[in-house]
Each structure stands twice: as structure tokens, then as C-alpha cells.
Amino acid sequence: MIRRLLIANRGEIALRIIRACREIGVEAVAIYSDADRHAPHVVAADRSIRVGPPPASESYLSIPAIVDAALASGADAVHPGYGFLSENAAFPAACEQAGLVFVGPPAAVVAAMGSKAGARRMMQDAGVPVVPGATPDDQSDEAVARAIERVGLPALVKASAGGGGKGMRVVAEREDAGDAIRAARREALAAFGDGALYVEKLIAHPRHIEVQIFADAEGRVVHLFERECSVQRRHQKVIEESPSPAISPSVRSQITAAAVRAATIASYRNAGTVEFLVDLSPTRPDAPFYFLEMNTRLQVEHPVTEQVTGTDLVHAQLVVAAGGALPWTQGSIVQRGHAIEARIYAEDPAHGFVPHAGRVLLYREPRAPGVRVDSGVVEGSEVPVHYDPLLAKVIVTAESRDGAIARLSAALRDFPILGVPTNIPFLLQVVEHPAFRSASIDTQFLDSAGAALAGKSTTSLDEAPEIVRAAVAAHVSAASERLSTSVSEDPWDRLQGWRS
Amino acid sequence: MATPRVSRIGEGAYLVENEGQSAIVYVAGPPESPWAFWNGRIFNSASGSPSTAPRPRSERSADERETLTAPMPATVRAVLVRPGAAVKKGDAVVVLEAMKMELPIRAHGDGVVRAVHCAAGELVQPDTVLVELART
Numbered sequence: 001m002i003r004r005l006l007i008a009n010r011g012e013i014a015l016r017i018i019r020a021c022r023e024i025g026v027e028a029v030a031i032y033s034d035a036d037r038h039a040p041h042v043v044a045a046d047r048s049i050r051v052g053p054p055p056a057s058e059s060y061l062s063i064p065a066i067v068d069a070a071l072a073s074g075a076d077a078v079h080p081g082y083g084f085l086s087e088n089a090a091f092p093a094a095c096e097q098a099g100l101v102f103v104g105p106p107a108a109v110v111a112a113m114g115s116k117a118g119a120r121r122m123m124q125d126a127g128v129p130v131v132p133g134a135t136p137d138d139q140s141d142e143a144v145a146r147a148i149e150r151v152g153l154p155a156l157v158k159a160s161a162g163g164g165g166k167g168m169r170v171v172a173e174r175e176d177a178g179d180a181i182r183a184a185r186r187e188a189l190a191a192f193g194d195g196a197l198y199v200e201k202l203i204a205h206p207r208h209i210e211v212q213i214f215a216d217a218e219g220r221v222v223h224l225f226e227r228e229c230s231v232q233r234r235h236q237k238v239i240e241e242s243p244s245p246a247i248s249p250s251v252r253s254q255i256t257a258a259a260v261r262a263a264t265i266a267s268y269r270n271a272g273t274v275e276f277l278v279d280l281s282p283t284r285p286d287a288p289f290y291f292l293e294m295n296t297r298l299q300v301e302h303p304v305t306e307q308v309t310g311t312d313l314v315h316a317q318l319v320v321a322a323g324g325a326l327p328w329t330q331g332s333i334v335q336r337g338h339a340i341e342a343r344i345y346a347e348d349p350a351h352g353f354v355p356h357a358g359r360v361l362l363y364r365e366p367r368a369p370g371v372r373v374d375s376g377v378v379e380g381s382e383v384p385v386h387y388d389p390l391l392a393k394v395i396v397t398a399e400s401r402d403g404a405i406a407r408l409s410a411a412l413r414d415f416p417i418l419g420v421p422t423n424i425p426f427l428l429q430v431v432e433h434p435a436f437r438s439a440s441i442d443t444q445f446l447d448s449a450g451a452a453l454a455g456k457s458t459t460s461l462d463e464a465p466e467i468v469r470a471a472v473a474a475h476v477s478a479a480s481e482r483l484s485t486s487v488s489e490d491p492w493d494r495l496q497g498w499r500s
Numbered sequence: 501m502a503t504p505r506v507s508r509i510g511e512g513a514y515l516v517e518n519e520g521q522s523a524i525v526y527v528a529g530p531p532e533s534p535w536a537f538w539n540g541r542i543f544n545s546a547s548g549s550p551s552t553a554p555r556p557r558s559e560r561s562a563d564e565r566e567t568l569t570a571p572m573p574a575t576v577r578a579v580l581v582r583p584g585a586a587v588k589k590g591d592a593v594v595v596l597e598a599m600k601m602e603l604p605i606r607a608h609g610d611g612v613v614r615a616v617h618c619a620a621g622e623l624v625q626p627d628t629v630l631v632e633l634a635r636t
Contacts, residue, residue, distance in 0.1 A: 361528035361535065362512045409540075416526035416537035418512070421544070428540045461536065464543045468536050470504040471514035471525035472543075478508070479531045 002077040006070040009081030011376030014041035020314035033059035035384040077101035086297040103321040126265035131290040133200030147199040159188030160196040205442040206277040211259035240301035241340040245439035307339035307397040346389040349426040349454035357385040361419030366411040429453035566633040570624040
């Protein structure tokens with residue numbers, strides 16, 4: 001068993017892991033940068049150790065500093081959380097070398113799954129479906145056109161050398177192929193100095209569905225059902241839920257079986273997630289799914305799985321990392337009810353979702369049946385400029401999806417966070433959107449509808465309803481008296497100076 | 501329309517009753533830049549402004565001097581006084597502008613301007629001393 005665990009992370013996930021440690025009698029060691037000296041995760045841990053200055057590259061991303069901290073604090077194991085070093089194969093390698101148990105898969109597995117092309121080949125060989133595609137050996141325009149025929153229309157033609165959508169062309173009709181190939185080739189050459197093209201089947205209306213898997217050192221592998229994460233903004237997940245409202249029981253059993261196969265072929269260990277794209281276009285009633293990638297860590301959205309399966313994934317991670325057997329058999333894991341998670345960020349949706357830093361002046365979590373809040377801040381916390389602006393996650397659980405949506409909506413309406421702008425008003429717009437309610441969205445939903453919803457977020461006070469203005473007036477006049485500052489006696493004097 | 505009745509029910513929490521209906525409104529922040537939350541909506545005096553704006557401060561030492569400082573990064577729009585001028589409590593001495601908002605800086609008491617440390621058009625940082633007064 002692990003005796004003392006160093007948590008190589010910060011914020012809500014560090015607190016989540018500290019709580020799991022406390023329940024099972026493992027000592028928790030927090031690390032912190034100078035920006036986080038009094039952060040909630042530092043306060044909550046049994047001991048804490050500084051790893052460097054505020055920039056992540058010199059603190060939470062510094063492998064030598066973190067391994068040194070683990071050794072200095074007498075920890076016998078390290079939990080990477082998510083983000084930061086969690087998917088950097090050099091980190092588990094350094095831990096293994098220093099004699100520390102790494103709570104996650106072995107370095108070789110992290111490295112193998114980190115190579116997108118390598119992971120794709122491995123899955124293809126194991127019979128896990130991947131998005132049909134190829135880089136033709138013969139790169140003549142004619143051969144690339146034949147490759148497009150093979151993967152089927154619509155197709156994507158893109159630079160083999162790079163990502164980021166550079167040189168990407170959609171081929172919808174057969175006769176567009178020639179122009180698309182020539183244009184993609186020109187852009188590929190210009191951007192990467194390499195004109196080689198990759199041809200891939202285009203999934204027009206993909207949904208992002210992922211499967212939580214878990215494996216122990218004895219090679220036992222189970223899945224804990226799926227999570228649907230199609231509400232994304234620029235590939236950043238915003239709302240996640242389980243079960244997926246979009247797939248049939250038959251697709252569910254196929255996709256979870258494929259995920260177990262993927263984990264088995266990868267010699268996986270500990271908690272992981274297999275991500276799939278599911279084609280739910282009306283023309284594909286069979287809902288084909290394709291392996292996207294494997295995440296070799298605990299996910300931000302792991303609580304929705306915990307809520308519908310009644311498990312504690314972090315607890316299980318610690319058991320398995322110490323060499324113990326999985327605490328469940330496949331047959332004992334059931335999916336019950338419906339859970340939805342919304343991520344609360346310190347960002348301003350009305351101004352391009354720009355992240356904000358600052359002091360959290362007021363923070364009151366909602367309390368109600370079926371509402372769980374995993375948070376990294378408290379009232380008075382400083383949100384530093386250096387890191388991801390995730391403040392908290394609200395996870396609701398109810399008997400049905402409609403019940404969960406109603407509960408999430410009520411929880412968000414009762415979650416005042418003041419001092420930094422948050423995306424709560426935006427989340428409400430999304431949750432109450434007819435397309436979300438009817439589960440008829442795909443991964444492009446927020447990129448197309450999001451801008452209109454974002455505009456209605458933070459509101460200027462002079463447009464506030466009368467009850468809000470009355471409360472603000474009471475607050476301002478009380479505060480003015482207390483501070484005896486230069487503020488005018490009549491708070492409405494302030495408002496007259498505004499030009500918005 | 502009836503005036504809403506406001507009762508403070510806790511730190512930053514206000515019960516507002518109006519025409520038989522009641523709601524809880526949360527308010528926090530300094531008087532010149534308050535934040536409010538009601539029913540999942542967020543209100544701020546200058547949506548998109550720096551969220552860390554410290555509140556205006558006046559420091560008075562034992563000999564009744566007073567300094568007026570900038571509460572946030574701002575541009576000086578107007579300086580309304582000169583050294584030697586007499587001011588009354590509540591007189592605006594400097595007008596700042598930040599994030600499309602005008603912010604008059606006012607004297608806290610009657611006095612005489614000892615020194616002016618800013619000029620119109622100048623960009624000032626938080627806690628920059630704008631004007632020094634001697635209390636009378």
C-alpha cells in the first residue's frame with residue numbers, strides 16, 4: 001500500500017486526490033509554485049513543498065523539481081492528476097528511476113499512446129475501428145484521387161506532415177477531387193515544405209464519446225461505460241455526461257468492448273480513457289464509431305462516471321498502483337441514473353472567452369440533493385494568471401437526463417462567484433438550449449451556436465433589473481460608510497458617470 | 501412601482517423583496533466596481549475590466565494630510581484643482597477614466613491642495629498619488 005503520496009498538480013484535481021488519500025489513510029503531499037503558496041490544495045494537504053516560481057515550466061512542469069520534492073518529502077508514490085506532466089512519458093520514467101510508484105500506466109504505454117500515428121496502427125491491427133484514411137505511397141494526383149475513392153466521400157485531404165487544419169480540403173463530390181488535391185498540395189508545401197498528402201474519411205456530424213477503462217497489474221481490464229463530451233469549444237470540453245443520450249444499447253456494448261480491446265492490446269494499467277468519434281449522421285443509422293486517441297490518465301470529467309457507477313476512481317487508482325487487484329469485476333459495474341458535469345472557468349465569454357485572473361471576492365457553492373462540486377478555490381482565493389482558469393466543476397446526478405438538466409440549471413442559478421467573470425451565464429444558455437435538451441448536437445455545436453450564447457453573459461450593472469440595482473445600492477452605501485473613502489454619498493452618482 | 505425592500509442577510513447576501521416577490525442577490529467588491537449575481541446572471545460595473553482593481557484609498561497621517569490615489573489603472577481625464585486651492589468635502593479634484601467609465605476622485609474633507617502629482621492625459625497605475633491635501 002502507498003503510505004505517502006505526492007500530488008504533482010494543483011487546483012480542484014489536487015484537492016480531489018487529497019480527499020481520497022484522507023479517506024484511506026494515505027498521507028498527502030502537495031506541491032506549489034510561489035503563486036500558490038496559500039492555495040486551497042496546499043492548505044488541505046498533510047504537508048507541502050515548494051517546487052519553483054510561478055511559471056508552470058519552472059514548477060508544475062519541472063520533472064527534476066518534482067522528483068526532488070517527492071524524495072525530499074519521503075513520498076513513496078506520485079499522482080500526476082491531469083494536464084501538466086500527466087501524459088509526458090518522461091515523467092513516469094523519471095519516477096520509476098527514482099524508485100517512486102507512478103499512479104498511472106508505465107512510461108512505455110504513455111509513450112506508445114502519445115504517438116497518434118503509432119496508436120492508430122496498434123488499434124487498427126487489433127481490429128479497433130479507426131477513421132479510414134491513408135498516406136498513399138504513390139503521391140501522384142491520380143493516386144491520391146484513387147485513395148479518396150477508397151475511403152469514400154465526403155473526404156478530407158490534408159498535409160501529411162502537419163496538423164492545425166493547414167492545407168485541409170473537403171472533397172464532397174468526385175469532380176472536386178482534382179482541385180482539392182492541387183490546393184492542399186500547394187498549402188502543404190508552403191506550410192511544411194513537404195507536399196505529401198493524407199486522405200481521410202470526413203465524419204460530417206461526429207459525436208465525441210469516450211469510454212472509461214481500468215486495468216490492473218494482473219492484466220484484468222474492465223470498462224465503466226461511456227461519457228459523452230460533444231459540447232466542446234475549440235476542442236475544449238465544456239459539458240460532459242453519462243450515459244450518452246445518443247447511442248443505442250447495442251452501440252454501447254460494441255463501443256465498450258472495443259475500448260476494452262484497445263486497453264488490452266496496449267498492455268494498459270490503471271485508469272484510462274479511450275476516445276471515439278461516433279458518426280450519427282442521418283445517413284448512418286448503424287452509428288459507426290472510430291478510435292480517436294487514448295488518454296493515459298484520469299480525466300477532468302471522471303466524476304460523471306463515478307456518479308453513475310457508484311465508484312471512486314481515485315481510490316481505485318491508488319489500490320491498483322500499489323499492485324492491488326481491481327476493486328470490481330465487469331459484472332459488478334452498473335450504470336444507473338444520469339450525471340452531467342459543467343466546467344466553471346474564470347473567463348469572459350462575452351469577450352472571446354479570455355481567461356481572467358483576480359481575487360474571488362465571493363464564492364458560495366450550491367447545496368442540494370444530487371449536486372456535487374469539485375472545486376479548487378475558496379472565497380478569498382487568488383486566481384493566478386499562470387495556469388488553466390478552471391475554478392470548479394458542478395456534477396449533478398438524477399434519475400433521468402431531463403431531471404439532471406433541471407438540476408444542473410438550478411445549481412448554476414445558485415452558484416454565485418464574484419470578483420472574476422465566470423462562464424456560468426454561458427453554461428446556462430447552453431444547458432437550456434433546445435439542441436442540447438433534445439441531445440441533437442454534434443461536436444460543432446458550440447463553434448456554430450456558441451458565439452450567440454456567449455454575447456448574453458456578463459451584463460453591465462446599468463442594465464441590471466431593479467432588484468439587482470437595489471441590492472447593489474445597499475451594498476455600495478454600506479461599503480462606502482465602512483471604508484469612508486472618497487465615494488459619493490449617493491451611490492447612483494457613480495452610475496451616472498458610466499458610458500457603456 | 502413600489503421601491504424594493506433590501507435586507508442584508510449575510511456577508512454579501514441581500515434579500516430583495518418587491519411586490520410580494522423575493523430574491524437573493526449576492527454583491528461583492530469595492531463601491532466603485534461592485535459585482536452582483538442573481539439567478540445565474542453576473543453583473544459588473546465595467547464588464548471586461550481588470551478584475552483586480554483595488555479600491556480607492558486615502559491615507560491620512562497624524563498631521564491631517566490626505567493623499568488621494570488612483571484605484572485602478574486609468575487615464576487622467578481632467579485635473580480640477582491647483583495647489584493652494586481650497587476644496588470642500590465631496591468636491592471632485594481629479595476625473596479618471598478606465599474601461600469606458602468615468603471615475604471622479606473626491607476630497608474626503610475640507611482642505612487646501614498641497615500638491616498635484618498628475619496631469620490630464622497621463623496614464624496612472626493603482627496607488628499612484630494623484631493629489632495631496634492639507635485638512636483645514
